[in-house]
Amino acid sequence: xxDTHRSAPIDLAAAYALGALDPAExxxxxxxxxxxxxxxxxxxxxxxxxxxxxxxxxxxxxxxGPSAALRARVLASAPSLQPPAGDDLAARRAAVAPRPRRPxxxxxxxxxxxxAASLLLVLNLRGDRQQLRRTLLGRxxxxxxxxxxxxxxxxxxxxxxxxxxxxxxxxxSGNPVPGVQLFVSRARGRAVxxxxxxxxxxxxxxxxxxxxxxxxxxPSVTFNAGAAGEALIADIALPPGGTISAAAVTEEPAGGSxxxxxxxxxxxxxPAS
Amino acid sequence: MTDLLRAESAxxxxxxxAALGEERAVAxxxxxxxxxxxxxxxxxxxxxxDAEEVVAETFAQAWRDAPRFDPTRGSAAAWLVTIARSRxxxxxxxxxxxxxxxPAAVARGDDAPGMGRTDSDPADLxxxxxxxxxxxxxxxxxxxSQRQAxxxxxxxxxxxxxxxxxxxxxxxxxKTRVRLGMLKLRDSLRPYFLEAAE
Numbered sequence: 001x002x003d004t005h006r007s008a009p010i011d012l013a014a015a016y017a018l019g020a021l022d023p024a025e026x027x028x029x030x031x032x033x034x035x036x037x038x039x040x041x042x043x044x045x046x047x048x049x050x051x052x053x054x055x056x057x058x059x060x061x062x063x064x065g066p067s068a069a070l071r072a073r074v075l076a077s078a079p080s081l082q083p084p085a086g087d088d089l090a091a092r093r094a095a096v097a098p099r100p101r102r103p104x105x106x107x108x109x110x111x112x113x114x115x116a117a118s119l120l121l122v123l124n125l126r127g128d129r130q131q132l133r134r135t136l137l138g139r140x141x142x143x144x145x146x147x148x149x150x151x152x153x154x155x156x157x158x159x160x161x162x163x164x165x166x167x168x169x170x171x172x173s174g175n176p177v178p179g180v181q182l183f184v185s186r187a188r189g190r191a192v193x194x195x196x197x198x199x200x201x202x203x204x205x206x207x208x209x210x211x212x213x214x215x216x217x218x219p220s221v222t223f224n225a226g227a228a229g230e231a232l233i234a235d236i237a238l239p240p241g242g243t244i245s246a247a248a249v250t251e252e253p254a255g256g257s258x259x260x261x262x263x264x265x266x267x268x269x270x271p272a273s
Numbered sequence: 274m275t276d277l278l279r280a281e282s283a284x285x286x287x288x289x290x291a292a293l294g295e296e297r298a299v300a301x302x303x304x305x306x307x308x309x310x311x312x313x314x315x316x317x318x319x320x321x322x323d324a325e326e327v328v329a330e331t332f333a334q335a336w337r338d339a340p341r342f343d344p345t346r347g348s349a350a351a352w353l354v355t356i357a358r359s360r361x362x363x364x365x366x367x368x369x370x371x372x373x374x375x376p377a378a379v380a381r382g383d384d385a386p387g388m389g390r391t392d393s394d395p396a397d398l399x400x401x402x403x404x405x406x407x408x409x410x411x412x413x414x415x416x417x418s419q420r421q422a423x424x425x426x427x428x429x430x431x432x433x434x435x436x437x438x439x440x441x442x443x444x445x446x447x448k449t450r451v452r453l454g455m456l457k458l459r460d461s462l463r464p465y466f467l468e469a470a471e
Binding site (some may be wrong): 007014016017018019020021022044045046047048049050052053054056065066067070071073074076077078079169173179181217228 | 290291293294296300304307308309310311312313325326329330332333336341343346347348350351352353354355357359360362377379403404407408409411412415423426427430431432433434436448451452455456458459462463465
């Protein structure tokens with residue numbers, strides 16, 4: 001069966017929501033989606049229709065419902081209650097906090113015994129104290145490094161939590177895996193990118209972020225996945241001027257490209273407000 | 274109807290609390306939508322045991338993705354049904370046998386699937402029943418050819434090209450049927466979904 005009538009991109013929204021487009025049409029529609037608020041509105045509505053069709057599915061089966069055993073199994077698989085992030089940070093800080101009295105608690109009684117016993121033992125203890133001092137200096141150094149790392153994370157956290165930050169989720173064809181989150185401060189013209197469940201790009205290749213400004217792609221940073229499939233890029237500059245309507249990710253040569261050379265892998269609209 | 278919209282408006286908050294592991298929110302989300310997820314799964318995979326597996330996988334993915342759920346991009350119902358359809362269609366594609374059990378037989382299964390409903394809020398069941406009736410009514414008034422095209426895409430995961438091959442009609446005709454059918458459903462069901470903010 002041949003298609004003699006090409007659909008206008010906006011007319012693909014209904015079939016896209018149903019997952020009924022062919023791969024070439026999916027790419028065409030997703031590229032259009034990145035630039036068209038109207039297409040995004042259409043798609044959001046058709047996704048609701050798709051959900052509602054599910055609600056109206058097979059009344060008999062729906063009224064029977066899943067078993068009690070399944071309910072118990074699913075609820076048991078849910079995440080357990082997590083403490084707020086601040087508590088985690090405090091706990092980690094407590095774990096690396098200095099404890100200067102601890103070595104001395106063991107050293108002082110020994111020192112008293114040594115003074116009463118012999119000068120040799122005193123000298124030995126002095127040696128021990130020097131060793132303890134070196135150990136403490138080493139711990140101070142490690143503590144300083146950890147404190148610096150924590151301060152960097154605090155700084156990153158503060159920039160992510162400042163007023164006016166908007167968070168966008170870039171998705172791949174409606175599939176949540178892999179994902180990229182973009183934290184955008186339009187007031188400061190900066191963004192932070194967090195990618196997860198991302199496969200490493202092939203050798204010599206990298207992922208590249210694009211901002212769609214006035215309907216045209218503007219190249220931004222390149223990045224790749226770490227061992228855990230994650231990437232975190234801070235302090236990304238937003239393109240100045242114009243209207244930024246979307247962000248997208250493509251795979252490009254490792255040095256990046258001036259224009260996208262492959263299809264969009266992930267995309268998200270960046271509405272102005 | 275107002276109660277329904279109010280319930281849906283609170284879904285984003287429920288998902289956020291479920292993501293933090295709040296037991297009540299987790300149970301609330303499951304009890305509200307498991308019947309729907311199960312119904313979609315039943316219709317696609319056609320067997321009770323497989324449908325339950327799809328429900329388990331759907332919620333397992335929902336717990337993982339809940340921290341990133343964005344209520345401005347669609348309702349929790351749309352989110353969960355999208356996951357469920359994807360999982361169910363994957364299960365069908367992975368299955369080698371073709372002798373599907375008629376969906377109606379699922380409801381007559383021997384292992385008392387209805388027991389799980391004892392934990393659901395009766396008000397949720399009333400809302401669900403009302404909504405199902407509205408959706409069925411909307412589907413029933415569609416021209417049969419449009420309903421057929423949409424159902425082949427929805428429940429069998431066929432693309433428009435594959436539908437055209439299956440029913441031996443031109444691709445352009447299938448595309449028109451899908452779009453017109455979806456437009457009619459959107460118009461008749463709009464009062465029943467939570468408008469996604471742009």
